Each structure stands twice: as C-alpha cells, then as structure tokens.
Amino acid sequence: MxxxxxxxxxxxxxxxxxxxxxxxxxxxxxxxxxxxxxxVHKLHSSAWFSPNEPEQFGFAKNQVQPFNFTTPDHEVIYAWHILPLGLYAKHETALLQQPSGCAEDITKSLAFQLLRGEPDSKLIINFHGNAGNVAQGWRTDSYRTLSDGSTSNIHILAIDYRGFGLSTGFPTEDGLIIDGVAAVDWAMQVAKVPASRIVILGQSLGTGVTTGVVEQFAKRGIDFAGVVLVAGFSAIPDLLTKYSIAGYIPxxxxxxxxxxxxxxxxxxxxDKWLSTERLANFVRLSKRVRLFIIHSKNDPEIPWTESEALFAAAANATTDGGMEVGLFNKMKARSTIDTGDGTFISTWKAGGDKIIREEILAYGHHSRILTYAPVALAALKAFDFEG
Incomplete structure (x- = not known):
C-alpha cells in the first residue's frame, strides 16, 4: 500500500x-x-541603490554624470555619461565643485563640455542586456574597464531603455531601437561627436538593440568607428529552446x-529580434565596417554558437548572394587562429573596407565577460589604436 x-x-x-x-x-x-x-525590466536595484549616486558603485566623485534625454515618441530615457579616469584626473578639482545627481541640463555640465569640446574625444555607446538597470551587476565594472586607462580619452554613454530603471514607458522591440537611435542622435547632434569617433557596444539583449540601431544608421549612410557584439544571439525565435534563465532554468x-x-x-x-538579418543588412549597406563578435564557451545562458551564426551572416553579406556552407567554412578556416582550449579568433576581410572579427573565449560566462580584456581591446582596435 x-x-x-x-x-x-x-x-x-x-x-x-x-x-x-x-x-x-x-x-x-x-x-x-x-x-x-x-x-525582466521591473527587476532592478533602484529601490535600494540609486543610480543617481554613482559613487556607491565605485566611481570617483562626479566621474559619472546622470542625465535624461527625450525620444522622438516622447519617452524620457535615463542615461549615464562616464568620464575616462585619465581625463577626470586632469579636471578633478573643477569636477568636484559640480552639482551631483541627475543633471537638469546636461549641456551645462563640465563633463559634457569635456566630451564636446575635445577634438579627440571618443565615445562608446553601451546597450546593456535584459533585467536590471544601467548600474546593475557587472555593468559598472565594465564601464570602468573601458574608461580607466591613464591616457584614455574614451567616454562612455550608457542608457536604460524605456521601462528599465528610471526611464519612462514600457519596453517593446521597436521602442528599444527608437531609444538606441535617440541615444546615438544625442551623441552626434547634441554632444557633436562624429560617427567616426563612436563605437556601439551591446551585450546579450543589447546586441539585438545594437544591430537594429546600426542598421538604421547604415540606411542613412552613416558608418561608425566600430560595432562590438558581446554574448549575442541570432533571433529570439531560434533562441527559444536554447536559452536558460541565469544558466539554470531552460x-x-x-x-x-x-x-x-x-x-x-x-x-x-x-518581439522577434532578427539580429542576423539586421546585421547582414548593416554590412551590405555600409562602406566601412569594423565588427567585433565576442562570446565565451562557458556562457550558461546563450550558447556561443549563436555568435557563430552572427559571424556567418555578417561575412556572407560581404559577397553577392552569399556562399555555399562548405566554401564559407573553408575560407573561414584560412583566417582562423587557434588559441587553445577550443577557442579561436577568426578575421574576415572583404573588398572595400570591411573587417569582421569573431573571438570565442574559454571563459567569461554571460555578463562578466564585459569586464574581460578582449572586449576593451575590441573597442581600442575599432578606434584604430594599434600595438
């Protein structure tokens, strides 16, 4: 019984x-x-840790200037402008005298003037993944990794999409792309940073935003210094049966x-986020491409093979009609460096001025990879820093 x-x-x-x-x-x-x-936009730490006090996340006093900008469809987007530490050191005394917190008018801040006024200022526009806000998890560590060089002149612009953190609205695919385009327009039109000095960097969901944004600017005939996709995916419908929440819940x-x-x-x-299609269209429409695709083999959330699909789509878009799979694999193998432990770097160079680089790392997981040297190195290479 x-x-x-x-x-x-x-x-x-x-x-x-x-x-x-x-x-x-x-x-x-x-x-x-x-x-x-x-x-997962409602899951964030803003109730306990205010992003309007960046010092609690390890930044120097007033190294980060929070501010808002408005999208064409009237959503208010919350953003951080992060000064490079080397530049901050030169202007520390004046910056310490600046008001703290979210700026009422970003254009009156010293941080903004340092971005707009320096002819060699460079800008990374960062689009984060799902869940949380601009100051959550490994994101703040990644900003410091990208901007902490003593001689660096690389500023960071990080935004919370509509519905995330302190931004207004509710997230949709079209809406997030509008937010991303508005951030780039703000950088180019208000901060007067030309596209040739801008790198667009996206991680996870942010890679979908990035491909949507750069496709829109490619349609305008605008090329950026570089595009960096970290832990990306090909399309949400294709990812459905592969994705695991936090790596544990498939x-x-x-x-x-x-x-x-x-x-x-x-x-x-x-919201299908057809990244391979958008990425291929971006490559076809652009005259100059510096595209970096980075993923770790131990990513528990999005399989690294998704970045293989992104690389294949981008590389095939450099030829008329694409290539047969066997030929593509053979050509890729010729330009691939084996870096051990099943990792590699593949570099695809096409006629004109198009370079596509895929780097598969052994370690990095899903979000921590943002703090790893290859991500910062990709941005440096995009800005044509050699050596």
Whole structure:
C-alpha cells in the first residue's frame, strides 16, 4: 500500500507539473506578459541603490554624470555619461565643485563640455542586456574597464531603455531601437561627436538593440568607428529552446523535440529580434565596417554558437548572394587562429573596407565577460589604436 501511495503521489505531481508548465506556456502567448518575461525590466536595484549616486558603485566623485534625454515618441530615457579616469584626473578639482545627481541640463555640465569640446574625444555607446538597470551587476565594472586607462580619452554613454530603471514607458522591440537611435542622435547632434569617433557596444539583449540601431544608421549612410557584439544571439525565435534563465532554468528546452509545438510558440513571439538579418543588412549597406563578435564557451545562458551564426551572416553579406556552407567554412578556416582550449579568433576581410572579427573565449560566462580584456581591446582596435 505504501508503494502504491508513493506511485500515486508521483503520478499526480508529474501530471500537475506538466499541466502547470503548459498553462504557463499558454499564458506567455499574451504579448504584455511575454514582454515582462523577455525584458525582466521591473527587476532592478533602484529601490535600494540609486543610480543617481554613482559613487556607491565605485566611481570617483562626479566621474559619472546622470542625465535624461527625450525620444522622438516622447519617452524620457535615463542615461549615464562616464568620464575616462585619465581625463577626470586632469579636471578633478573643477569636477568636484559640480552639482551631483541627475543633471537638469546636461549641456551645462563640465563633463559634457569635456566630451564636446575635445577634438579627440571618443565615445562608446553601451546597450546593456535584459533585467536590471544601467548600474546593475557587472555593468559598472565594465564601464570602468573601458574608461580607466591613464591616457584614455574614451567616454562612455550608457542608457536604460524605456521601462528599465528610471526611464519612462514600457519596453517593446521597436521602442528599444527608437531609444538606441535617440541615444546615438544625442551623441552626434547634441554632444557633436562624429560617427567616426563612436563605437556601439551591446551585450546579450543589447546586441539585438545594437544591430537594429546600426542598421538604421547604415540606411542613412552613416558608418561608425566600430560595432562590438558581446554574448549575442541570432533571433529570439531560434533562441527559444536554447536559452536558460541565469544558466539554470531552460524554460522551453522540453519542447525542442516537438517541431509542431515549437513552431506554434515561435509564431507567438511578438518581439522577434532578427539580429542576423539586421546585421547582414548593416554590412551590405555600409562602406566601412569594423565588427567585433565576442562570446565565451562557458556562457550558461546563450550558447556561443549563436555568435557563430552572427559571424556567418555578417561575412556572407560581404559577397553577392552569399556562399555555399562548405566554401564559407573553408575560407573561414584560412583566417582562423587557434588559441587553445577550443577557442579561436577568426578575421574576415572583404573588398572595400570591411573587417569582421569573431573571438570565442574559454571563459567569461554571460555578463562578466564585459569586464574581460578582449572586449576593451575590441573597442581600442575599432578606434584604430594599434600595438
């Protein structure tokens, strides 16, 4: 009787577990709920740690200038302008006398004047991943990694998309791309930093934003100093059965063996983030390309093979009609350096002035990789720092 009771309880547990799982999948066909799950924008630390006090995240006093700008569709986007530490050191006394907190008018701040007034100022525009805010997790460490060089003149602009952190609105795919385009327009039109001195850097979800943004500017005929994609993905529908929350919860992998169910769920995805298509279009439309794709093999959330797909899409876009898979793999192998432990660097150079580089690292996980030297090195190479 005891064994029968155990079997019965196990049966009911399994039954209700399966019922709950498929009920949750059905609920996720609701666009609003689906976007909450995709963007996780309500999960952030702003209630406990104010991004308006950047010093608590390890920055020097007034090294970071928080401010807001407005998008064409009237959302208010919260942003950080982070000064390079070497430049900060030269102007520390004056910067310490500046008001702290979110600037009412960013153009009146000394930090802004140092960005706009220096003819050799360079700017990395950073688009972060889902969840959290501009000051969360490894993000602040990554800003310091990119700007801490003693002779660096690289400023950082980091934004919270609509609905994230202290920004207004609710996130959608089109909306986030509008936010990204507005950030670049602010840099070029207000701060007067030309595209030739701007690198666009995106991580995770931010790589989708980045591909959407650079495609829009390629349509305008504008080329940037470089584009860096870290821990990226090809498209949300293709990622569905591969992605794991925090590396531990593979939400949709159980439906992988069922093509029909998989197709139904793919069709229900409202924000598809077709990054490979946008990246290929960006490469085709641009006259000059410096594209860096970086991923770690031990990424527990997005498989590194997703960056392989991004590299293939970008490289194929440099030829008319693309290439047959066998030929592409053969050409890629010729320009690939084996760096050990199954890692490698592939460099694709096409006619004109297009260079695409893929670097697969052994370590870095999903977010910590932002603080690793190859990411900063990619930005330096994009700015044509040699050596």
């Amino acid at each position: 005891a064994l029968a009771s155990i079997i019965k309880k196990a049966y009911y547990t399994l039954f209700f577990g399966i019922l709950f799982y498929f009920s949750a999948l059905l609920a996720l066909t609701n666009p609003t709920l689906q976007r909450h799950v995709l963007y 939400i949709l992998s159980p439906i992988g063996p069922y093509p029909r169910l998989k197709k139904i769920l793919r069709d229900c995805v409202v």
